Structures are given as C-alpha cells and as structure tokens.
Amino acid sequence: MAQEGGLMSEYHVPVMLKECMEGLHIIPDGVYVDVTFGGGGHSREILKNLGEGGRLLAFDQDEDAKKNIPNDDRLTFIDQNFRFLKNYCRLHSAMQVDGILADLGVSSHQFDQPERGFSTRFDADLDMRMDQSAPITAKEVIASYSEEELHRIFGMYGEIQNAKSLARTLVTARLNRQIDTIAEFKEVIKKLIPKGKENKYLAQAFQALRIEVNQELEALQEFLLQAADVLKPGGRLVVMSYHSLEDRLVKNFIAKGKFRGELEKDFYGNIQRPLDAVTRKAVVATDEEIALNSRARSAKLRVAVKL
Structure with a gap:
C-alpha cells in the first residue's frame, strides 16, 4: 500500500x-x-x-x-x-x-530492519531501541540484570511460563561468554523452548526485552x-x-x-x-x-x- x-x-x-x-x-x-x-x-x-x-x-x-x-x-x-x-x-x-x-x-518496518534487533528472523546485535540514542540495549539488559530482574521482565512483560528457568539459564551462560547477538541468545536458551512453539516463545522473550529497553x-x-x-x-x-x-x-x-x-x-x-x-x-x-x-x-x- x-x-x-x-x-x-x-x-x-x-x-x-x-x-x-x-x-x-x-x-x-x-x-x-x-x-x-x-x-x-x-x-x-x-x-x-x-x-x-x-x-x-x-x-x-x-x-x-x-x-x-x-x-x-x-x-x-x-x-x-x-x-x-x-x-x-x-x-x-x-x-x-x-x-x-x-x-x-x-x-x-522496524521488525523488517535486521540491524535494529527487533526480529527473531534475522541475526543481529541484541539492540531493540526505538530511539537509537537511548542508553541501554537488550544486550546490556541480558549482561547486567540480576536473575530476579530477568525473571520479572520475562514473566511480566513476556508472559513466559518458564521465566525463572530462562533467567537462571542466561545468568549462568553469561559467566562463560557474552551474549551479544540474536543467534547467541537463541543458542543459549534453545533447550528451554517448547517443541513446536519456537516462534511464539521467542516472540514473547523479544517482546519482554523490547518493553524493558524502551521503558x-x-x-x-x-x-x-x-x-x-x-x-x-x-x-x-x-x-x-x-x-x-x-x-x-x-x-x-x-x-x-x-x-x-x-x-x-x-x-x-x-x-x-x-x-x-x-x-x-x-x-x-x-x-x-x-x-x-x-x-x-x-x-x-x-x-x-x-x-
């Protein structure tokens, strides 16, 4: 149109x-x-x-x-x-x-721009800022938030059933490596994603991060x-x-x-x-x-x- x-x-x-x-x-x-x-x-x-x-x-x-x-x-x-x-x-x-x-x-349009990091379909940095000059990105949320804070945002904003396990998995994984990209994020959490519900689960996780990043x-x-x-x-x-x-x-x-x-x-x-x-x-x-x-x-x- x-x-x-x-x-x-x-x-x-x-x-x-x-x-x-x-x-x-x-x-x-x-x-x-x-x-x-x-x-x-x-x-x-x-x-x-x-x-x-x-x-x-x-x-x-x-x-x-x-x-x-x-x-x-x-x-x-x-x-x-x-x-x-x-x-x-x-x-x-x-x-x-x-x-x-x-x-x-x-x-x-924002979802279709790979470099913005909103979409689960592409690999890119975990960004998700609506305002590109804003201070915090999704990458920083995953790297610095406590397990309790991550549990809260995935549970509340993403309405994810196993939000507690997801938070623990991310906190454990980041001890050994940085989680900077969408591909790395998917790799770290893949065991937690219910079979046949991959797209929905990732969409909910991304929604939670986006809501937090953009307040x-x-x-x-x-x-x-x-x-x-x-x-x-x-x-x-x-x-x-x-x-x-x-x-x-x-x-x-x-x-x-x-x-x-x-x-x-x-x-x-x-x-x-x-x-x-x-x-x-x-x-x-x-x-x-x-x-x-x-x-x-x-x-x-x-x-x-x-x-």
Missing part, C-alpha cells in the same frame, strides 16, 4: 483506521495529536478530515519516521517520545487539544496522565494496544483516573476521574481486517472523552 511522498509501503497498514477516526470524532478546525506517527498512515487520515484551520502535532522518536512526513503546513512533527507530550504541546501553543491518538504497536509501560503511564491534562473538555483519547499489560493500564486509567487501587470519590460521592469511556468494551478488528492484516488480531482500541 504505497503512498505518495513517503515509505508507507515499508511501514504497516494502519490497524482499525476507520474506527480510530470515528473515535477521534474530528472537527475540521480542531487541534489533534498523533503520538505514534510511524509510517504516517493515521496522521494522513486525520489531515484529510481537517479543514484549513485545523492543526496536527505528530510525535515519533524513530529516525526513519521522518522520511514519511507529508508536506502539509498544518502538521508539526516532534522528534520525541510521547512521554513528553505536555511539554511539547505547551511549546507549540497547543495546551488544550480536541483529540489524541496513540497506536502502541511496533511498526512492521514502554512507564512511558505509557506518563503519557496517559498528561493526555488527560492536555485534552479540552469533550476532547477524545483514542488508544490502540497490542499487549494485555498495556490494555490493562489504559482500561484502568479510563475507568478510575489511575492505574491501581479503587475508584476515588469526593465528599458527596461524586466519582473523581478525568475521562469517561465512550465504548464500554474494547473495540476489536473485524474478521475481514484480520484476514488482510494479521497485526490487527491482537489490537484492542479504547476510546474515552474528557469530562
């Missing part, structure tokens, strides 16, 4: 594009933020729905995303992680916006708290997640205005939270879309409105 003036074909086709636009409920002269620009698919669609007076701010920290910026005066590109949403909205005089969109999936869950929590402040009353938040931990954070924040604990009420029993769910349950892709785009299978879309 090549698009003019960009590398859209190398990036993923946006998941649930129609549902995302419906969720944003775009007003032509509104101000919108796409915090995960990537291939620019969602941003282009937002621009199509905006009039001349509309504005779009787009965030992405991946160098390659810059190649996809459309030539449009209404768009401001911000080369930053979305955890700095509030600062950059203030900097660009957009302190109250009409809608914010986040698609938390890693683009297939994805911490960034998501910071982003959600700031999104609630940046939205104007009646503004929409649209978040698409692909992992149960991400979806739980989004769901809890929309329901309670926080990530853990009970819903808070004021002295009169009124609920204290900044957002209200527009859809009671997460929106999922249609069977037709999943048949065309396998990435859509795990996607969950949640839409909320600022109270």
